Amino acid sequence: MPTDAAPASRGSSGGSSALAARLLAGDRAAVPEALNLVDDTRAPQREQARDLLDTLQRNRESLRGHRVGITGAPGAGKSTLLDALVRNLRPRGRSVGILAIDPSSQRTGGALLGDRFRVRSGANDDGVYLRSMAARDRLGGIADATAASVEILGAVFDYVFVETVGVGQSESEISHGVDTLVFVAQPGAGDSLQFMKAGILELPDVFVVNKADIGAVAERTASELSSGLGLSTPRADGWEAPVLLVSARDGAGVDALVDAVDAHAQHGLESGAREAGRRAGRAHAVCAALAQRYGAYGLERVGGRDALEVRVREAEEESVASLVHRLGQFIEGALTGR
Amino acid sequence: MTAPKRDRPWLIRTYSGHSSARASNELYRANLAKGQTGLSVAFDLPTQTGYDADHPLARGEVGKVGVPIAHIDDMSQLFDQIPLAKMNSNLTINATAAWLLALYAATAERQGADPAALQGTTQNDIVKEYLSRGTYVFPPEASLRLITDMVTYTVDAIPKWNPVNICSYHLQEAGATPVQEIAYAMANAVGVLDAVRARDDVPEDALPRIFGRISFFLNAGIRFVEEVCKCRAMTALWDDLGRDRYGIEDPQMRRFRYGVQVNSLGLTEAQPENNVIRIVLESLGVTLSKNARTRSLQLPAWNEALGLPRPWDQQWSLRIQQILAYETDLLEHEDIFEGSKVIEARTRSLQEEALAEMQKVLDMGGVVAAIDNAYMKQRLVESHTARLRAIESGDLKVVGVNAFTETEPSPLTAAGSDSILVVDEGAEREQIERLDAFRSKRNDADVKGAITNLRDVLKNGGNVMPPSIRAAHAGVTTGEWADTLRDLFGEYRAPTGVTASGRAATSATTQAVRARVDAVSEKLGRRLKLLVGKPGLDGHSNGAEQIAVAARDVGMEVVYDGIRLTPEEIAASARDEGVHVIGLSLLSGSHGVLVLDVLKRLADLGLGDIPVVVGGIIPEADASELREAGVQRVYTPKDFDLTRIMGEIVDLVSDAD
CATH class of the missing domain: 3.20.20.240 (Methylmalonyl-CoA mutase)
Structure with missing residues (x-):
């Protein structure tokens, strides 16, 4: 049932509401179709996608999957770490959906996806789902369909991992779309230092120094990170981000990483930080999408960023996609003087 | 003298x-x-x-x-x-x-x-x-x-x-x-x-x-x-x-x-x-x-x-x-x-x-x-790409291929098919029978003892050769020996070496194909997505890598997960990734069994309408069998023009839609 904030749905929403029902029932077989739908740029499909996402948003209590971002420089060992995580979680009966985001070519639109799982894990296992996506629009950022895909996977799987290459700004981009952000540092590569310089040390909730099997260098990187964290101001939500040494190759430290992610999830539920974070993430996504399309001038027409955020908060039953669509139409109307 | x-x-x-x-x-x-x-x-x-x-x-x-x-x-x-x-x-x-x-x-x-x-x-x-x-x-x-x-x-x-x-x-x-x-x-x-x-x-x-x-x-x-x-x-x-x-x-x-x-x-x-x-x-x-x-x-x-x-x-x-x-x-x-x-x-x-x-x-x-x-791998893929581009452009002449083709x-x-050797299809069955017969006549206690010894020696840092020779005499099989080591050391998958960054069009034909990819993607609603799969044990990945690079360069999204995949994994990946077309690469001569298996599994998942193309060393008689089974195109080493292949793939997707 559309809320009064949303326009009455037109066209065939029967397909998408059936699809939404299947997702909410945890039906894995509905996932590929849903992910194809939210990636589709054709107008009727976009409308169906908005219906689907609105239904999910109304049933947000059922989107149980904990959303975890995995980021770090190329070569830091993100895919191997992800593989180790899957192999750790599956025997415990927890299911995993993975979105692997690849930078795509700005010039051709083409992208090479895959090459994700260095070691095979559970190819015939229905409890694992891997989807790769190209980061099409924003440099270093994540595709618009990503947030929608995270919602869909979160309806069916216990964990949703979003893997993306870290190039500075994208950490803050991805941090808005996930509940827990894991930063994977490469030992000795100096990226921890870059990270501190970039002033975004407060974003990750868990730090991992991968390739702990290489010994002293990894330990030095870990202690650099820890001391860097010690210098920064304590976080408002009271969470202290741990620095963990992990060896994805031999599995050492993976248990501790899972525990840390679970602890952060628990902390988020108890403190209300997860709920607040998801709400803030929605506001950010709507503002970013509108700003990209209509610019600062366009945003001013609807009262600026602050007013927009209030509007998003008030429309709790409406998906990001619907909000962007509805507010976009409003801005267009204002810009064309209609 | x-x-x-x-x-x-x-x-x-x-x-x-x-x-x-x-x-x-x-x-x-x-x-x-x-x-x-x-x-x-x-x-x-x-x-x-x-x-x-x-x-x-x-x-x-x-x-x-x-x-x-x-x-x-x-x-x-x-x-x-x-x-x-x-x-x-x-x-x-x-x-x-x-x-x-x-x-x-x-x-x-x-x-x-x-x-x-x-x-x-x-x-x-x-x-x-x-x-x-x-x-x-x-x-x-x-x-x-x-x-x-x-x-x-x-x-x-x-x-x-x-x-x-x-x-x-x-x-x-x-x-x-x-x-x-x-x-x-x-x-x-x-x-x-x-x-x-x-x-x-x-x-x-x-x-x-x-x-x-x-x-x-x-x-x-x-x-x-x-x-x-x-x-x-x-x-x-x-x-x-x-x-x-x-x-x-x-x-x-x-x-x-x-x-x-x-x-x-x-x-x-x-x-x-x-x-x-x-x-x-x-x-x-x-x-x-x-x-x-x-x-x-x-x-x-x-x-x-x-x-x-x-x-x-x-x-x-x-x-x-x-x-x-x-x-x-x-x-x-x-x-x-x-x-x-x-x-x-x-x-x-x-x-x-x-x-x-x-x-x-x-x-x-x-x-x-x-x-x-992946440093060395990337350098090699680059060199190979450059070589293929030179053949495509005619800068590198290959007699009978891109020059002097009249014959x-x-x-x-x-x-x-009489001008090549065809391996007897019964070879696999006979080898399995021979293996069963061998296993049933060997002394199980000796075999177990030899495997335990192999594991212990390796665990303690000893040399692999003496316990392996003992295992050979005891009747251990290749699979058993390798399983013992896989248990101890784990398995590995190497980076594919195909990098994510695309290049600008080098020729008018590439640009034309890219425009087609854009047009078809718009019609599809999503960017054209290709799965490059290498089923079976054959690890010669050069062909698959070049196809992946070429497809990316004309603007497709390419899913390539490397070598040694089972037909089941390929079909599941096609479903989960939501691809529009599948390209399979094989060089080992096992195309018959493996390609048919992929087609069957796709049909089982309700994905029978996704077009499948196959590339490899495939004799014409086998190629026509594959086409009869539903493969849309079969490419062999004489098809050196990757841009043309890409154009045909775009057409296939467009027609299937």
Whole structure:
């Protein structure tokens, strides 16, 4: 049932509401179709996608999957770490959906996806789902369909991992779309230092120094990170981000990483930080999408960023996609003087 | 007139093996009777990757690209009536090299021979498996340990054996330039030698002998003048490395010893008779210079790009070697390039450039690091891409392919599928029956004891060879041996080397295809997404990689997950990734079974309408069978124009929508 904030749905929403029902029932077989739908740029499909996402948003209590971002420089060992995580979680009966985001070519639109799982894990296992996506629009950022895909996977799987290459700004981009952000540092590569310089040390909730099997260098990187964290101001939500040494190759430290992610999830539920974070993430996504399309001038027409955020908060039953669509139409109307 | 003094010819071999130990033994004895002077054993993919014939991953692969060897009875059958004490055998085996050498040594013992008398080579070069050939099993560190185990074992126990054959062959097949071929081979050898030197169980005085046993396996391309210089440059570099890095004083021990298989990459499917001329010219590059002459030579057959060669095709290649060695005056002269300024200058420049590139790899932490960070792989994929683009644009002329394509009908290929060897489809079933019979007659307690012993020795850091030889005698199978090691070391998947960054269009045709991709993507609502799959055990990923790169460059989203996937995994990935079209690449001749299996599984998932195209060495008779089964397009080596292939794929997707 559309809320009064949303326009009455037109066209065939029967397909998408059936699809939404299947997702909410945890039906894995509905996932590929849903992910194809939210990636589709054709107008009727976009409308169906908005219906689907609105239904999910109304049933947000059922989107149980904990959303975890995995980021770090190329070569830091993100895919191997992800593989180790899957192999750790599956025997415990927890299911995993993975979105692997690849930078795509700005010039051709083409992208090479895959090459994700260095070691095979559970190819015939229905409890694992891997989807790769190209980061099409924003440099270093994540595709618009990503947030929608995270919602869909979160309806069916216990964990949703979003893997993306870290190039500075994208950490803050991805941090808005996930509940827990894991930063994977490469030992000795100096990226921890870059990270501190970039002033975004407060974003990750868990730090991992991968390739702990290489010994002293990894330990030095870990202690650099820890001391860097010690210098920064304590976080408002009271969470202290741990620095963990992990060896994805031999599995050492993976248990501790899972525990840390679970602890952060628990902390988020108890403190209300997860709920607040998801709400803030929605506001950010709507503002970013509108700003990209209509610019600062366009945003001013609807009262600026602050007013927009209030509007998003008030429309709790409406998906990001619907909000962007509805507010976009409003801005267009204002810009064309209609 | 007295006959002039002639040098002894190199070892004359043919890389061969197929179907079964019995069939291969017959082939070997026939080849030896024709004047071949050594053997070169081709193993099938299950044997190379450590699976028995009844393993699910072995399906469709048994006896295809080589002989299946699962246990000591197979090995004994393979060398029936061939006294191993007198033979020189080249075993093309890598991940499971320690096991096949153990079976070989145990077979020699059965024949009553002293293992110390054995002569031959295990290829045992894992680096190029990660980079190009793809039959690796274990992670790099474990693989390096197995290699150094074999080096330290053979230096005393089988002293005339070459435990490691550093292969630059496959690097050239993967697109390496001469500089890359030299540099990565040398860096690879340094990796092995440094690891050997670091072991506690290697006495200082063994190092010169160990250095002296390291041999190489090179490629020889059609640019044969440069190939002469390459061999001379490597000879000089190896001598320098031995003296300067390892302190080897005896010049004998610093001799650069190498065998050769000439280039297959440049053999063409179009006008295939021309390949004979290519093979002759390529042979010159590695035999002309006496000071840098190969120790053994094996030549491909003229029809390799069409399918498996028949015995007659192999005989033709054997005769090339014999005419070169016995009819010409090649072996009567000292080095004919001594004093040539041109050859010297090119040799020197290759040496300098290769040294710099090798140093780059060593500075990164050596070959293992340069595998992990995909540096070498990326360089190779780039070189190969550049080569294919040059052929496509016509800058690089290939006779019969992109130049001088007018031809009379060839009487050599008029026979169709009779002009290649077709492996008996019953080979797999027979091998499984033989395996079952072998398992039922062996002593289970001995087998269990031998496996436990193998595991314990490896866990405690002991040498892999003695417990493996014991396991061979006890009746352990290839799959059981490899499973034991997989348990201990884990399995590895190497980076694919295809980087994510696209390039701008290089030609008008590419731009036209890109515009089509954009248009079709708009119609589809999503960007056109292609799954490139490599089903089966075949690890030759060069073709799949080039398709992936070409598809990306025309603007497709490409999902490529690397090698060795089961049909089930490919179908599941197509569903989960939401792709519009699937391209399968196969080179092992198992296309029938595997492609049909993928089609069936797609249909089972309700994805039967996704168009499937297939590329590989696929004889026309098989291609038409595949098309009948629903494959939309079949591409073979004669389809060199990747942009045209991309255009057809776009059309297929557009029509399917």
